[in-house]
Amino acid sequence: MNPKIKWLRNQLDALKLEGMLVTNPVNVRYLTGLDAEGFLILAPKATMFVTDSRYIEAVNSTLTIDDEIIAYDRRELTKYDYEGFFMTCENIGFEENYVTYADYHKYLQKYQVSLVETEGLIEKQRILKEDDEIDLIRKACLITTKSFDYVINNIEYGMTEKDIAFMIEKEFVKNGADGLAFDSIVASGKNSSMPHAVPTDRIIEPGDIIQFDIGAKYKGYCSDFSRVVFVEELNPSLKDAYLFVKEQQKLLAENLKDGANIKEVIKERDLDFEKEKYDIYHAFGHGVGLEIHEDPVLRDNVDTILKEKTVIAIEPGVYDPGRFGIRIEDTFLVGKNGSEPLTNYSKDFKIIHLK
Amino acid sequence: MNPKIKWLRNQLDALKLEGMLVTNPVNVRYLTGLDAEGFLILAPKATMFVTDSRYIEAVNSTLTIDDEIIAYDRRELTKYDYEGFFMTCENIGFEENYVTYADYHKYLQKYQVSLVETEGLIEKQRILKEDDEIDLIRKACLITTKSFDYVINNIEYGMTEKDIAFMIEKEFVKNGADGLAFDSIVASGKNSSMPHAVPTDRIIEPGDIIQFDIGAKYKGYCSDFSRVVFVEELNPSLKDAYLFVKEQQKLLAENLKDGANIKEVIKERDLDFEKEKYDIYHAFGHGVGLEIHEDPVLRDNVDTILKEKTVIAIEPGVYDPGRFGIRIEDTFLVGKNGSEPLTNYSKDFKIIHLK
Numbered sequence: 001m002n003p004k005i006k007w008l009r010n011q012l013d014a015l016k017l018e019g020m021l022v023t024n025p026v027n028v029r030y031l032t033g034l035d036a037e038g039f040l041i042l043a044p045k046a047t048m049f050v051t052d053s054r055y056i057e058a059v060n061s062t063l064t065i066d067d068e069i070i071a072y073d074r075r076e077l078t079k080y081d082y083e084g085f086f087m088t089c090e091n092i093g094f095e096e097n098y099v100t101y102a103d104y105h106k107y108l109q110k111y112q113v114s115l116v117e118t119e120g121l122i123e124k125q126r127i128l129k130e131d132d133e134i135d136l137i138r139k140a141c142l143i144t145t146k147s148f149d150y151v152i153n154n155i156e157y158g159m160t161e162k163d164i165a166f167m168i169e170k171e172f173v174k175n176g177a178d179g180l181a182f183d184s185i186v187a188s189g190k191n192s193s194m195p196h197a198v199p200t201d202r203i204i205e206p207g208d209i210i211q212f213d214i215g216a217k218y219k220g221y222c223s224d225f226s227r228v229v230f231v232e233e234l235n236p237s238l239k240d241a242y243l244f245v246k247e248q249q250k251l252l253a254e255n256l257k258d259g260a261n262i263k264e265v266i267k268e269r270d271l272d273f274e275k276e277k278y279d280i281y282h283a284f285g286h287g288v289g290l291e292i293h294e295d296p297v298l299r300d301n302v303d304t305i306l307k308e309k310t311v312i313a314i315e316p317g318v319y320d321p322g323r324f325g326i327r328i329e330d331t332f333l334v335g336k337n338g339s340e341p342l343t344n345y346s347k348d349f350k351i352i353h354l355k
Numbered sequence: 356m357n358p359k360i361k362w363l364r365n366q367l368d369a370l371k372l373e374g375m376l377v378t379n380p381v382n383v384r385y386l387t388g389l390d391a392e393g394f395l396i397l398a399p400k401a402t403m404f405v406t407d408s409r410y411i412e413a414v415n416s417t418l419t420i421d422d423e424i425i426a427y428d429r430r431e432l433t434k435y436d437y438e439g440f441f442m443t444c445e446n447i448g449f450e451e452n453y454v455t456y457a458d459y460h461k462y463l464q465k466y467q468v469s470l471v472e473t474e475g476l477i478e479k480q481r482i483l484k485e486d487d488e489i490d491l492i493r494k495a496c497l498i499t500t501k502s503f504d505y506v507i508n509n510i511e512y513g514m515t516e517k518d519i520a521f522m523i524e525k526e527f528v529k530n531g532a533d534g535l536a537f538d539s540i541v542a543s544g545k546n547s548s549m550p551h552a553v554p555t556d557r558i559i560e561p562g563d564i565i566q567f568d569i570g571a572k573y574k575g576y577c578s579d580f581s582r583v584v585f586v587e588e589l590n591p592s593l594k595d596a597y598l599f600v601k602e603q604q605k606l607l608a609e610n611l612k613d614g615a616n617i618k619e620v621i622k623e624r625d626l627d628f629e630k631e632k633y634d635i636y637h638a639f640g641h642g643v644g645l646e647i648h649e650d651p652v653l654r655d656n657v658d659t660i661l662k663e664k665t666v667i668a669i670e671p672g673v674y675d676p677g678r679f680g681i682r683i684e685d686t687f688l689v690g691k692n693g694s695e696p697l698t699n700y701s702k703d704f705k706i707i708h709l710k
Contacts, residue, residue: 037551053636054550057676094456101459102451102472117457166525173517179538195409196392281408321412 002067004031005047011121012042012093019043019086020093020118021107026290027095027122029220032069034059040069043085050074079110086113093118120295127287127295128309133221134333137288137311140177140218141331141342144225147171148214148345152229156355161186161199164210172216181222182292185213192228192325195281195317204354206232211325215292222292224313225343226329229350239349241318241326244276246347248316249328252284253339256298256332258308266300269316278318285314288331310334311342357422359386360402366476367397367448374398374441375448375473376462381645382450382477384575387424389417395424398440405429434465441468448473475650482642482650483664488576489688492643492666495532495578496686496697498571502526503700507567507584511710516541516554519565527571536577537647540568547583547680550636550672559709561587566680568670570647577647579668580698581684584705594704596673596681599631601702603671604683607639608694611653611687613663621655624671633673640669643686665689666697 001009008031012020022028022040028049029035036059038051049071051059059071086092094107096117107115129137151167165184173179187197188204192211204210213226228242248269255265266284273280287294288311296304298312306312312334317327328347332339356364363386367375377383377395383404384390391414393406404426406414414426441447449462451472462470484492506522520539528534542552543559547566559565568581583597603624610620621639628635642649643666651659653667661667667689672682683702687694 035553053634057549058551096457097455099456100452101449101454101456104456162528166528169524170521173521183534194412196413198390279408 002032002047002069005042005067005069007125008122009042015093015116015118015121017091017093017116017118018089021099021111021115022095022122023103024095024098024122027098027126030122030126030290032063032067034062035220038071038074041085044088046070048072048085050077082110083112086111089113091116093121095122097123123295126289128307129289129311129333130309133289134309134311136219136221137223137331137333138342140181140216140221140223141225141344143172143175143177143216143218144214144223145343145345147175147216148212148225148227152212152350152352154355155204155352158203159354160201160203161188161191161210162201164204165199168212168214175216177216177218178220179217181215181217181224185211185226187211187325188231190323193319193321193323195319195325195327204231206354207235209235209238209324209326210352211327213327213329215331220290222288222290223331223343224288224292224315224329225331225345226315226317226327227345227347227350228326228328229352231352231354234349234351238324238326241278241324242349244272244278245316245318245326245328248272248284249314249330249347252298252314252316253330253332253341255338256306256312256314256334257338258306258334258336260306262296262298262302262304262306263300266298266302270300273318281317281319282315284316285312285329287311288313306334308335312339314339357387357402357424360397360422360424362480363477364397370448370471370473370476372446372448372471372473373444376454376466376470377450377477378458379450379453379477382453382481385477385481385645387418387422389414390575393426393429396440399443401425403427403440405432437465438467441466444468446471448476450477452478478650481644483662484644484666484688485664488644489664489666491574491576492578492686492688493697495536495571495573495576496580496699498527498530498532498573499569499578499580500698500700502530502571503567503569503580503582507705507707509710510559510707513558514709515556515558516543516546516565517556519559520554523567523569530571532571532573533575534572536570536572536579540566540581542566542680543586545678548674548676548678550674550680550682559586561709562590564590564593564679564681565707566682568682568684570686575645577643577645578686578698579643579647579670579684580686580700581670581672581682582700582702582705583681583683584707586707586709589704589706593679593681596633596679597704599627599633600671600673600681600683603627603639604669604685604702607653607669607671608685608687608696610693611661611667611669611689612693613661613689613691615661617651617653617657617659617661618655621653621657625655628673636672636674637670639671640667640684642666643668661689663690667694669694 670684
């Protein structure tokens with residue numbers, strides 16, 4: 001049997017659940033490796049993937065006999081099939097954080113069984129990455145930094161933020177990525193002060209800073225990476241802010257390690273921000289995996305002990321609205337003695353030259 | 356007051372609801388024009404948009420005093436603020452098709468008010484487009500066909516499906532699009548038989564067909580367009596299938612008009628597919644707007660009367676698994692005498708030449 005399905009079935013046994021509906025597509029992909037629309041029915045005697053005719057050919061060519069997953073075109077299934085899947089069951093798990101209020105009521109009718117909340121069972125398991133998942137994230141990170149290095153050395157006079165965002169995506173794909181893990185941020189000059197800036201038609205000028213926040217996706221897995229570069233010259237008024245952010249990220253990475261409580265690590269950094277009179281505009285980071293934002297969030301109210309093999313993006317940033325923003329971010333693998341960067345790229349002041 | 360919020364408040368009055376939580380981001384954008392993460396609270400005395408510090412600067416620069424919408428950074432709001440918004444109310448609407456089962460229970464706690472299902476109230480209104488929305492969709496369609504025309508005339512020897520998908524996205528952006536309305540399908544040779552094929556590294560060869568299914572997004576609004584082209588030569592064995600699909604699309608567009616019942620129009624086409632022994636692999640189309648797939652779906656079980664100013668994609672297709680697929684699709688505006696194509700591009704046999 002597919003080992004992840006086997007793990008899930010053991011968990012369900014322990015929770016006295018006789019089956020589960022897995023409808024969150026990210027969890028379906030995590031459990032099965034399938035990249036197709038559909039959902040999983042874990043019934044007592046069989047695991048079924050219900051998809052539609054658009055995907056059935058692709059799904060059947062991906063699943064192996066060892067998976068012990070039967071694929072169905074949803075048109076083959078009748079009302080009575082659905083009622084029959086859990087006929088012998090009393091309680092079935094469902095994903096209350098994904099299923100809508102309306103669908104919950106539909107499922108009750110359709111499956112004629114009690115649905116029990118599973119409290120992010122699969123999401124929690126996804127926090128701890130397996131070795132093959134870490135390899136895929138590492139590859140996504142490598143594609144990201146390699147592409148970034150190419151892009152910042154090939155920006156031409158007259159290029160806009162949008163042009164650069166395009167060049168990034170093209171490099172990602174050229175270097176083997178599925179595509180973007182999220183919409184790239186390329187924010188120049190005062191646009192950098194918006195943490196979620198969208199690339200504009202603003203032309204890059206000497207004297208600008210450019211804030212990048214980018215990440216490639218590889219075989220479904222994400223990477224997350226931010227750097228600021230200085231165009232043609234270092235802006236001396238931003239030096240202190242830059243060094244502050246760099247130092248904060250270093251301290252976060254040192255302290256976010258196996259056994260650390262997230263809120264305690266973050267609270268120490270909050271104090272530094274307060275001391276320097278910088279407002280905190282967003283969390284200091286988040287888990288990364290099949291989704292760009294996963295658990296755990298790195299906030300001062302998250303009372304969670306970090307464990308080895310968690311992958312997190314650490315991204316402190318300071319902002320002066322309407323003037324500038326500086327954020328440095330890497331994707332890290334949490335280890336015994338601190339977090340190891342998977343996006344390996346210099347954080348020294350970087351001056352780029354337009355071509 | 357923002358006219359869409361005014362419309363919604365009138366609807367709520369008629370339903371005896373004293374307010375509403377609008378949390379579906381597409382509905383938030385529809386009502387407010389805001390392109391930022393956050394949700395709307397329609398309380399008896401005020402309309403509030405709750406966002407976070409990443410967006411507050413952008414939101415405040417978009418809203419005008421006429422909107423009568425107050426933007427809040429969510430960190431400014433306390434438990435008591437949330438409890439106070441609906442203090443005088445008994446019943447408040449919520450979006451049961453969007454809100455998760457878990458969030459429904461959280462909202463009950465947070466707002467201390469009864470939540471009532473609104474049955475897709477806003478989504479139903481979104482089916483009928485306003486003139487300014489039609490203009491934006493028309494522009495998205497124009498960008499799509501203009502870019503398509505450029506791309507099919509500039510495919511070089513050695514290019515892969517992925518390369519072409521890239522060229523499409525670049526043209527979209529160059530022509531003013533926000534970006535893709537959905538991931539492009541560029542499926543050559545036998546890959547075309549998968550209705551949801553993902554672009555691969557397969558190199559385009561003379562004798563291939565290429566199935567395109569592409570659409571640009573413009574100011575949030577989508578377009579949807581599919582064509583098949585023949586590389587260097589017409590494949591005579593596919594001629595009949597092509598002409599069948601083209602004729603079916605024509606008949607659909609003629610009959611899908613103001614006052615028509617969708618299921619009756621579709622059932623007639625089902626008979627034609629049956630007569631020619633073609634299986635039906637997917638719906639014949641769907642609504643298009645802020646989302647690429649909206650109501651109404653064009654299926655033989657949809658008992659809905661079409662109305663003027665609905666925008667639909669009509670996309671019949673035939674597939675021979677492992678061999679080929681042919682789908683022709685345009686975005687149409689439903690009118691009194693039939694549907695008018697917004698993607699205007701020839702459906703004659705198109706032979707392209709590699710450069």
